[in-house]
Amino acid sequence: MEPVKRLKRELIHKGAVVDYYADTVEVGGEVAVWDFVHHNGAAAVLPVDNEGKILMVRQYRNALDRFTLEIPAGKLDTPDEPTLECATRELEEETGYKAGKIEYLLSINTNVAIFDENIDVYLATDLTKGEMHLDPMEEINVERYELSELQDMIFKGELKDSKTVAAINAYAVMLYKNMIR
Structure with a gap:
């Protein structure tokens, strides 16, 4: 499996229950932006x-x-x-x-x-x-x-x-x- 490397995590919106982030990741030499939602x-x-x-x-x-x-x-x-x-x-x-x-x-x-x-x-x-x-x-x-x-x-x-x-x-x-x- 190709390693996945997170390059950046950017807070897009801080909510009452969840926080929404855009994660910039590198997979197999390609860069992509993935959604990430944090919940406590x-x-x-x-x-x-x-x-x-x-x-x-x-x-x-x-x-x-x-x-x-x-x-x-x-x-x-x-x-x-x-x-x-x-x-x-x-x-x-x-x-x-x-x-x-x-x-x-x-x-x-x-x-x-x-x-x-x-x-x-x-x-x-x-x-x-x-x-x-x-x-x-x-x-x-x-x-x-x-x-x-x-x-x-x-x-x-x-x-x-x-x-x-x-x-x-x-x-x-x-x-x-x-x-x-």
């Missing part, structure tokens, strides 16, 4: 209630101009915020539930072609109901689903959010592995 990171949580149902949030996503069904998630408040802290906060803010047990499930990079965003995903169990703490511009509905229902939605193309698809599939594999042991 995020955390997400797959909450499973005491009946084995998965709590999902339905919220409006401007980029898609529609409501989506997702696991609770949010960006880190600071680049060095522990993702476990962020996941715990987002679970309570978006669903009103607190977890008696929360454990690491997996990490994903959402779009490796242009983003450096990393999302650590946690599994939350032993849930107790509390109060939602939504941001002023958030409108979220909490819905409960069986794992099989969510898997059907994934394979029908109805559930496309990458962190949600990855979390649901990782959870299903985890359950399967525990079942055959």
Whole structure:
């Protein structure tokens, strides 16, 4: 493989959530400009209630101009915020539930072609109901689903959010592995 050398990184726009850069790179003697989007990171949580149902949030996503069904998630408040802290906060803010047990499930990079965003995903169990703490511009509905229902939605193309698809599939594999042991 040809080595890739970054010659320059230029900030084009500093946004509220992401920063957009133009990277000048050299590949195989050729020079090109590639887009790069920096994100400080995020955390997400797959909450499973005491009946084995998965709590999902339905919220409006401007980029898609529609409501989506997702696991609770949010960006880190600071680049060095522990993702476990962020996941715990987002679970309570978006669903009103607190977890008696929360454990690491997996990490994903959402779009490796242009983003450096990393999302650590946690599994939350032993849930107790509390109060939602939504941001002023958030409108979220909490819905409960069986794992099989969510898997059907994934394979029908109805559930496309990458962190949600990855979390649901990782959870299903985890359950399967525990079942055959």
